[in-house]
Amino acid sequence: MRGSHGFSLIELLLVTLIIGILATIAIPRLTAARDRAFVATMQADLRNLATQQEIHYADELTYSDDLDDLAYSSSDRVTVTIAEASGTGWSATATHEAFEDDDGCSVYYGDATATTLGSPAGPGEIACTR
Numbered sequence: 001m002r003g004s005h006g007f008s009l010i011e012l013l014l015v016t017l018i019i020g021i022l023a024t025i026a027i028p029r030l031t032a033a034r035d036r037a038f039v040a041t042m043q044a045d046l047r048n049l050a051t052q053q054e055i056h057y058a059d060e061l062t063y064s065d066d067l068d069d070l071a072y073s074s075s076d077r078v079t080v081t082i083a084e085a086s087g088t089g090w091s092a093t094a095t096h097e098a099f100e101d102d103d104g105c106s107v108y109y110g111d112a113t114a115t116t117l118g119s120p121a122g123p124g125e126i127a128c129t130r
Contacts (some may be wrong), residue, residue, distance in 0.1 A: 042094035042105040045059045063090040
């Protein structure tokens with residue numbers, strides 16, 4: 001009877017192969033989940049901006065194009081930009097630093113011009129490119 005003092009080379013190769021197969025299955029799923037979380041963060045930031053814009057409108061009867069004026073700050077690694085603001089509407093975009101420049105979300109309200117980033121179908125609808 002042979003004594004067992006460790007793993008054979010074949011056993012180690014099989015374990016390495018199995019771990020490699022599991023990694024090729026899991027990594028794309030984790031990346032997709034991470035991207036969905038980034039998109040959800042951008043959408044939440046735009047909804048929060050909409051709330052701040054409505055509060056500002058109730059006080060000033062116009063929408064603001066200045067995030068500081070709205071006392072608004074976006075989430076970490078998200079950049080929110082107000083493209084247009086007037087007394088009758090506003091539009092904005094949100095991008096995440098993990099994505100390319102042409103990936104992100106946008107929204108518009110009132111008679112503001114919809115941005116091309118995500119191309120919202122109607123006022124108040126948040127559209128994303130991912």
